[in-house]
Amino acid sequence: MSKNGIVKRFMEEGITLSPEIVDSISERDFYKVKEFEEEIDHLDKETLSRIRSKDKCEEKEFETSITVEKCFEGAEKEKDVDEFVQYFNDRFFRLKDFLINRVELSDAVSIGRLSSYSEKEDVSIIGMVENKYKVSSGRWIVNVEDDTGSTKVLVDEDEGEWIVSDEVLGFKGVTGDDIVFSSEVVRPDVPLSRDYGETDDEVYAAFLSDLHFGSKDTLENKAMKFAEWICSGSGIAEKIGYVFLNGDIAEGIGNYPGQEDDLVVEDVYSQYDQFQEFVEILPEHIQIIVTPGNHDVVRMAEPQPPLPEKICENLHDKQNVHFLSNPATVKIHDSKEGEGLRVLLYHGYSFDGHVDSIPDLRENAYEDPCRCMVDYIKRRHLAPTYGTSLLSPEDRDYLVIDKVPDIFVMGHTHGFNVSNYKGINLISSGTLQSQTSFQKRMGHKPDPGKIALVNLSSRDVKVKEV
Numbered sequence: 001m002s003k004n005g006i007v008k009r010f011m012e013e014g015i016t017l018s019p020e021i022v023d024s025i026s027e028r029d030f031y032k033v034k035e036f037e038e039e040i041d042h043l044d045k046e047t048l049s050r051i052r053s054k055d056k057c058e059e060k061e062f063e064t065s066i067t068v069e070k071c072f073e074g075a076e077k078e079k080d081v082d083e084f085v086q087y088f089n090d091r092f093f094r095l096k097d098f099l100i101n102r103v104e105l106s107d108a109v110s111i112g113r114l115s116s117y118s119e120k121e122d123v124s125i126i127g128m129v130e131n132k133y134k135v136s137s138g139r140w141i142v143n144v145e146d147d148t149g150s151t152k153v154l155v156d157e158d159e160g161e162w163i164v165s166d167e168v169l170g171f172k173g174v175t176g177d178d179i180v181f182s183s184e185v186v187r188p189d190v191p192l193s194r195d196y197g198e199t200d201d202e203v204y205a206a207f208l209s210d211l212h213f214g215s216k217d218t219l220e221n222k223a224m225k226f227a228e229w230i231c232s233g234s235g236i237a238e239k240i241g242y243v244f245l246n247g248d249i250a251e252g253i254g255n256y257p258g259q260e261d262d263l264v265v266e267d268v269y270s271q272y273d274q275f276q277e278f279v280e281i282l283p284e285h286i287q288i289i290v291t292p293g294n295h296d297v298v299r300m301a302e303p304q305p306p307l308p309e310k311i312c313e314n315l316h317d318k319q320n321v322h323f324l325s326n327p328a329t330v331k332i333h334d335s336k337e338g339e340g341l342r343v344l345l346y347h348g349y350s351f352d353g354h355v356d357s358i359p360d361l362r363e364n365a366y367e368d369p370c371r372c373m374v375d376y377i378k379r380r381h382l383a384p385t386y387g388t389s390l391l392s393p394e395d396r397d398y399l400v401i402d403k404v405p406d407i408f409v410m411g412h413t414h415g416f417n418v419s420n421y422k423g424i425n426l427i428s429s430g431t432l433q434s435q436t437s438f439q440k441r442m443g444h445k446p447d448p449g450k451i452a453l454v455n456l457s458s459r460d461v462k463v464k465e466v
């Protein structure tokens, strides 16, 4: 909001301002004055500094903390064949490690050793899926490979529907003539028995995504209502320690043909200035985590690096604002020994391509995005098929879900949904953008203005509607 706009808001509330504070007054001051315990009708320098010094953080019964576990800072070199080989090797061996720890696959042999087996012998193998095709019986032939060779695997019709290229699977079955007849397909998944993140403090994390500042469909009033609610410090607002803003921060430009007709702010820097104004309202005791999405100014190919310093310059100077990559993993509230919860953030651009390749997800995941998130966890990968979204072959595959998260958040679909899978809180953070003309044509109905609030102590999820 412009300086004139802020002064006008004070005047509308019947509060006059001393001339000496006009230059430094901010929108956040407006909310703090409104929530102050005394009624104010004139704001001078002394009163303003008294209000500012009584920041809510002094009253907090908890101390926030954040440790970044995984953040892609940017590519250093051009990609060539060697990088592709290294990328796929990294993906294969890390996913294979998860599978080899599964009891069902403890006797797995390398594919190259199959030639020494006779027919009808029990066997377990682990391989990366090259492709699959359906045979007349309705079952599927799946071509899989590892670093020692390749083989065909025959799987049931239903099981085969879920298999996608480039995922890494275990198969249990019996040998045939140059084929394995699979009786069980094993995915990496996550174990039920593991260390679960915890904290004693009753502190909350709020999850938002797809703000799309600059779009004519963005409901700025909803962003401001959220900021106002946080600043009010009433109820759960007082207990918010973390705010996650998971991609599509700005609408951007040139994302699709005709987008210019859908913009109210055509300059991309000004779109981020609007976002910056929104974040500047939020109290500084809250840790704010910002990651990019496919509409943001960084490269489209995932992993996407953090928003650069020339974007939202003021925010980059703030200790409590953390610009991270997409995807990213952080541990929050971990200042006490043995405490802290791991949060995996992924914007979700691979969703459309992945969902389209599996009949069950194609039918159900747009209504229930968490269904796709469960599927990603089972495969331990955020974009299982190379090419269904734009991926950059870095020296390691940043989209492998290596450490098991306590909270997994994804945006992109603009559909709000929360669920739980094996103790992992799943959050499909909604949007602050109303239905766009593009979504209308595609039949997608967003559900804007719903914000998930996770109690880090109990893991209960509440929904804040703005």
Ligand SMILES: [Fe+2]
Pocket: 210, 212, 248, 293, 295, 412, 414
């Ligand atoms: Fe979006």
